[in-house]
Amino acid sequence: xxxxxxxxxxxxSELQKNHGGGGGFTRWAVVAVIFRLALIYFPGNLNLSSRxxxxxxxxxxxxxxxxxxxxxxxxxxxxxxxxxxxxxxLSVLGPLTVKSLVFVLADLISSILIRATGRKLQIxxxxxxxxxxxxxxxxxxxxxxxxxxxxxxxxxxxxTIVACVGLSTSPVENLFTILTLYGAATGLAPLxxxxxxxxxxxxLYPAILIIPVILLLGYGPDAPPSKLFRSKEHxxxxxxxxxxxxxxxxxxxxxxxxxxxxxxxxxxxxxxISVKQHGSLQEMFQRTYGFILTVEDxxxxxxxxxxFFAEVFDFFRDFFLIVFHSNILxxxxxxxxxxxxxxxxxxxxxxxxxxMLKSYPSVGDSALYLGLLGLFLDELADMQFSFFxxxxxVGVSLLSPVMHNLWIWRGTGNxxxxxxxxxxxxxxxxxxVVESVSxxxxxxxxxxxxxxxxxxx
Amino acid sequence: MRSKLPDAASSRKMAAxxxxxxxxxxxWLCSSIAADASGSSSETxxxxxNWAVLVCTSRxxxxxxxxxxxxxLYRTVKRLGIPDERIILMLADDMACNSRxxxxxxxxxxxxxxxxxxxxxxxxxxRGYEVTVENFxxxxxxRHESAVPRSKRLLSDEGSHILLxxxxxxxxxxxxxxxxxxxQSHDLADAVKQMKEKHRFKELLIMVDTCQAATLFNQLxxxxxxxxxSSMKGENSYSHHLDSDVGVSVVDRxxxxxxxxxxxxxxxxxxxxxxxxxxxxxxxxxxxxxxxTDLYQRNLQEVPVTNFFGSVxxxxxxxxxxxxxxxxxxxxxxRIRTGNTAEDDSRRSILTxxxxxxxxxxxxxxxxxxxxxxxxxxxxxxNYGLVMILPVLVVSVWLST
Numbered sequence: 026x027x028x029x030x031x032x033x034x035x036x037x038s039e040l041q042k043n044h045g046g047g048g049g050f051t052r053w054a055v056v057a058v059i060f061r062l063a064l065i066y067f068p069g070n071l072n073l074s075s076r077x078x079x080x081x082x083x084x085x086x087x088x089x090x091x092x093x094x095x096x097x098x099x100x101x102x103x104x105x106x107x108x109x110x111x112x113x114x115l116s117v118l119g120p121l122t123v124k125s126l127v128f129v130l131a132d133l134i135s136s137i138l139i140r141a142t143g144r145k146l147q148i149x150x151x152x153x154x155x156x157x158x159x160x161x162x163x164x165x166x167x168x169x170x171x172x173x174x175x176x177x178x179x180x181x182x183x184x185t186i187v188a189c190v191g192l193s194t195s196p197v198e199n200l201f202t203i204l205t206l207y208g209a210a211t212g213l214a215p216l217x218x219x220x221x222x223x224x225x226x227x228x229l230y231p232a233i234l235i236i237p238v239i240l241l242l243g244y245g246p247d248a249p250p251s252k253l254f255r256s257k258e259h260x261x262x263x264x265x266x267x268x269x270x271x272x273x274x275x276x277x278x279x280x281x282x283x284x285x286x287x288x289x290x291x292x293x294x295x296x297x298i299s300v301k302q303h304g305s306l307q308e309m310f311q312r313t314y315g316f317i318l319t320v321e322d323x324x325x326x327x328x329x330x331x332x333f334f335a336e337v338f339d340f341f342r343d344f345f346l347i348v349f350h351s352n353i354l355x356x357x358x359x360x361x362x363x364x365x366x367x368x369x370x371x372x373x374x375x376x377x378x379x380x381m382l383k384s385y386p387s388v389g390d391s392a393l394y395l396g397l398l399g400l401f402l403d404e405l406a407d408m409q410f411s412f413f414x415x416x417x418x419v420g421v422s423l424l425s426p427v428m429h430n431l432w433i434w435r436g437t438g439n440x441x442x443x444x445x446x447x448x449x450x451x452x453x454x455x456x457x458v459v460e461s462v463s464x465x466x467x468x469x470x471x472x473x474x475x476x477x478x479x480x481x482x
Numbered sequence: 483m484r485s486k487l488p489d490a491a492s493s494r495k496m497a498a499x500x501x502x503x504x505x506x507x508x509x510w511l512c513s514s515i516a517a518d519a520s521g522s523s524s525e526t527x528x529x530x531x532n533w534a535v536l537v538c539t540s541r542x543x544x545x546x547x548x549x550x551x552x553x554x555l556y557r558t559v560k561r562l563g564i565p566d567e568r569i570i571l572m573l574a575d576d577m578a579c580n581s582r583x584x585x586x587x588x589x590x591x592x593x594x595x596x597x598x599x600x601x602x603x604x605x606x607x608x609r610g611y612e613v614t615v616e617n618f619x620x621x622x623x624x625r626h627e628s629a630v631p632r633s634k635r636l637l638s639d640e641g642s643h644i645l646l647x648x649x650x651x652x653x654x655x656x657x658x659x660x661x662x663x664x665x666q667s668h669d670l671a672d673a674v675k676q677m678k679e680k681h682r683f684k685e686l687l688i689m690v691d692t693c694q695a696a697t698l699f700n701q702l703x704x705x706x707x708x709x710x711x712s713s714m715k716g717e718n719s720y721s722h723h724l725d726s727d728v729g730v731s732v733v734d735r736x737x738x739x740x741x742x743x744x745x746x747x748x749x750x751x752x753x754x755x756x757x758x759x760x761x762x763x764x765x766x767x768x769x770x771x772x773x774x775t776d777l778y779q780r781n782l783q784e785v786p787v788t789n790f791f792g793s794v795x796x797x798x799x800x801x802x803x804x805x806x807x808x809x810x811x812x813x814x815x816x817r818i819r820t821g822n823t824a825e826d827d828s829r830r831s832i833l834t835x836x837x838x839x840x841x842x843x844x845x846x847x848x849x850x851x852x853x854x855x856x857x858x859x860x861x862x863x864x865n866y867g868l869v870m871i872l873p874v875l876v877v878s879v880w881l882s883t
Contacts, residue, residue, distance in 0.1 A: 113864070113868060213882055215879055216878075291867075294867075295864055295867045298863055301860065302860060
């Protein structure tokens, strides 16, 4: 009993230490919001909302305005194949004249949620280390915890700022994804279900996050592999210490499924009322999910699909559509098996893979997983090639608009120039994912080695 | 043995005859269906646009009046609303800048010279030697080479009303083109039949001002065609008056009285075709104007002349770019004024009556939908639903902690 009290006191004192860091976070967050507002009300025209890196056919604000105008003219918002998003987004964002502030608010809330998720993860991490008797002073982080760092990375990432100022709808999509992760990490099944349903409704790809969300609610936040706890149990037989057995909580998963179905019925009913007048629900699915899955629009973006599908023969088009989409799908199961004890990190890997291989990627999607990367700084401290990746990202994000300008505006380049930067970007993303997964697994192996050596002592 | 051969022969004969009967019956069935379809198609399509093909088939200075005829009608048709994009003007165009023209670049149809027909804004599509029978038939049937520009094509569809006006020298079942070729009545009838097959017009008004013009329509059989000619077989069409200053006759009688009828009208008048046809006085024309209505299904008193000679389009002016139409406005209110509105409405109501379902499930769904319509604005319902998400979320989160 006294040991439990000291554990709580220790974690509380650590949290209080981080409150000093909390002041730092608030200051930087306020400066980030002011910076965004300054960019939005910049007297010149930054023209960010017409850049292909920022606005895709799914996230462009001009298409949303066109869809809203069509709806106001008593036509279906999907007439004319401009708008491909959710009709609920039309009702929310259409009439607003201060759209830009909505995206700044979405970024701010996302960063607060990332910070809260980071704190939960860090508490769980310390608790698991303590139960393995591996916690020592050297594992204390600096002034800012990993949650703070991740939130500030998300806020100050140039990708996020550009996506916010360029008025794409990806800050809203990112908000719902992060809300899902926050709800799952804190064990609030209705919140996680709501976030998942809305994120899937807005863009199809967060549907694969159902697996990490179920694992988060079942197993709890990220922890070292459960076999460590079991071997510890065997080693400490007769010592009377409470075991840290991780039992899969089916009750929470059941709650999650119930709330998911309730929220999805609610959203579908709202959508059907919204599109009833001039369209149908089937048309909505065809124009949103169908558009994402069949890759109808081949305008250039930072992804790798447009160039390929501009060249493929019609006979093979369906085959290659299946190949590209199952490229995301077939990685789900092996990663889930290997990383089931770290569901938050699993979510990060899923988000990174889908941001890279989705039909119409933009920098807003990359901003999401780069922000989430910061949550795992403790575990990924020994990641290889981190400097190489950082330079690579900076280089590609500078070179890609130049190649786009050369191709489209000056005419001295061609599509291959631009697609080369897109391929280089995909390579860097792949290296990032691979290296982060391998360093996470190395970290687990290190923990295993340390804990078995401690057991043998 | 004797019994078998006749049996085989008779069975073969029976099979052959039954096959012939079956083929004939199917042919008759197909033709009746086709006739039905073609007969009813012109009633079910909506009149959407008007075209004019104005052809002057003569050249040389002494045929000044034919070019003046055509240009006067061009001016009238443009004044009543048909734009240049939908007018095909075929002229020899050698009057205005002829070395014998005392008034260079000016063409008059009246000795008072009060109107210069060749002023600004005349777009001639086929000039000079391009006015041939072949080009005329190509324009009508739409069978051009691929290099022909759009301005020289008759781009009509199944909702078009076409006015075809031809003037020049003609005779018994022929029309002379540029003093070197002839257009015969069965050429014209053949072209019109092709147009009908290709659904290139809904209704066609052919107006011909030549000698013995009525004979040109002898071979016409296509439905939806109205034809009016300036003179009958054996009669000449005469010019109206001579302009002693220019030195030639400047207008023909038939066209002169046609223009006199139209000068009193503006775009929104609903003077009917029967009034136009009845306005021709044989004493003044010095010939009998002949009009052929047996191929035309509608009553001439109900058809306004602007159905062919003008183009009336209703436009709705809006100030703001984003508030074009209020939500309750249906597309029916902004339709072009056509003559068929009463029939279309009755046909539409018959269709809706037929599609009312008897199944109780659809009755429930339809009653729900009607109730939702009485709720008022669906958008406010959606907004209400979106706003309700937040308290539901808060309550659910509070319940689960």
